[in-house]
Amino acid sequence: MAPRRIVIVGASLAGLRVAEGLRSHGYLGEVVLIGDEDHPPYDRPPLSKQVLSGTWEPSRTYFRTPDELAARGIVHRRRTRATSLDRDVSGGVVRCADGTEERFDHVVVATGARARRVGAWELPGVQTLRTIEDVRSLTEAFARRPRLTVVGGGFIGAEVASAARHRGLDVTLVEALPAPLSRVLGTEVGMACAGLYRRNGVRVLTGVAIEGVQGGPGVESVDLTDGTRIDSDLVVVGIGAVPNTEWADGGGLRLDGGIVCDASGGAGARVWAVGDVARWYHPVFDAHIRVEHWTHATEQAHHVARAIAGQAVGPMTAIPYAWSDQFGVKIQIVGRPSPDATFVLASGTPEQGRFVGLYAAAGRVVGGVGFDQPRAIARVRRMVAGAAEVGAAVQALAG
Ligand SMILES: Cc1cc2nc3c(=O)[nH]c(=O)nc-3n(C[C@H](O)[C@H](O)[C@H](O)COP(=O)(O)OP(=O)(O)OC[C@H]3O[C@@H](n4cnc5c(N)ncnc54)[C@H](O)[C@@H]3O)c2cc1C
Secondary structure (H helix, E strand, O other): OOOOOEEEOOOOOHHHHHHHHHOOOOOEEEEEEEEOOOOOOEOOHHHOOOEEEEEOOHHHHHHOHHHHHHHHHEEEOOOOEEEEEEEEEOEEEEEEEOOEEEEOOOEOOOOEEEEOOOOOOOOOOOOOOHHHHHHHHHHHHHOOOEEEEEEEEEEEEHHHHHHHOOOOOOEEEEEOOOOHHHHHHHHHHHHHHHHHHHHHHOOEEEEEOEEEEEEOOOEEEEEEEOOEEOOOEEEEOOOOEEOOHHHOOOOOOOOOOOOEOOOOOEEEEEEEHHHHHHHEEEEEOOOOEEEOHHHHHHHHHEEEEEEEEOOOOOOOOOOEEEEEEEEEEEEEEOOOOOOEEEEEEEEEEEHOEEEEEEEEOOOOOEEEEEEOOHHHHHHHHHHOOOEHHHHHHHHHOOO
């Protein structure tokens, strides 16, 4: 029997795309989208780019107006935090912090992730960036022209540094590993990133950790384990994200650094998970992977919407893709680059600022990175999907 009521928990990119996908695949039953934020569903990538650099108002990130959601027959419950998931033979119920309950035939978990914080560093002026409220508060802080220290050289940290330099701030970026982004892209590409940031006026300190943040009530300095003291007025911590799974604990799901799903997003009978919170089995990599990227969240959402709407779907094989805009360079990543894979330069050089690199395991392409090389990256994505032999792939990209 077709499900009559779908409840989606998490009203952001992945949740919204499931809701809209259900409608575009002809689903006529009730769709309820529960979210704990007080905004229409909005887009996060521009927060660390256009909004933080001052070219967009935060409201420009809204995907849909309330009227547009209503016109699609999607009930959006804002400011509503789900606190538990109870399942029974025919579906189940999501309970919310305000005491309400939402009965479902199918439930989709799309609660994403939150920025990781460090309790010992909590002071006014120590911030993270995940939400519209975060970017508003950072934008206000930027206007006071603070000396900014960015902790963590991942994508968010690098984009914050980029936006801050765009606004003329004095920026120091601290990364515990030998180079920014090296946890994902390896040291060679990480060094290219460090060069890019330094050329754009960022003081980049690597291979050193944070001892503590000093001040009171606001930030005064950041102390490093090698004894360096960085005078700072603002600290942005970009040390990764934690999947929001706690509320669903007790719902009989398998939680293991995300909600563990099969290759179609199924997490149990009539339960699905999509986006940053989900750890799907990926047949190309023969592993459960959690991907915190926009395109993958969208692709998973469409896949699950089709499945719930009754269309036959096999395993999802889409190869992860992500981009990051930093200091005027579009960095694009496909597949599963990893420091353990062998890095092979396929075209250009990091020094030129434009290049394509491949990551290989057992002689096959498992990932790729490009600096300002969008066309080549589209080809590399297909090479990862087809597990291309690395030598042939380098030749094809050079030709
Ligand atoms: C600043 C920033 C920049 C980014 N830039 C890029 C980029 O350039 N390229 C790229 O590929 N990706 C980028 N990403 C990643 C991309 O935005 C995410 O992959 C995407 O937002 C994931 O969508 P999601 O819906 O799974 O999760 P989220 O966007 O995290 O949404 C989850 C929603 O669920 C809500 N929620 C959580 N718990 C509950 C609960 N118990 N009850 C109700 N609601 C709940 C949350 O408040 C949130 O609204 C960026 C992310 C950030 C934060």
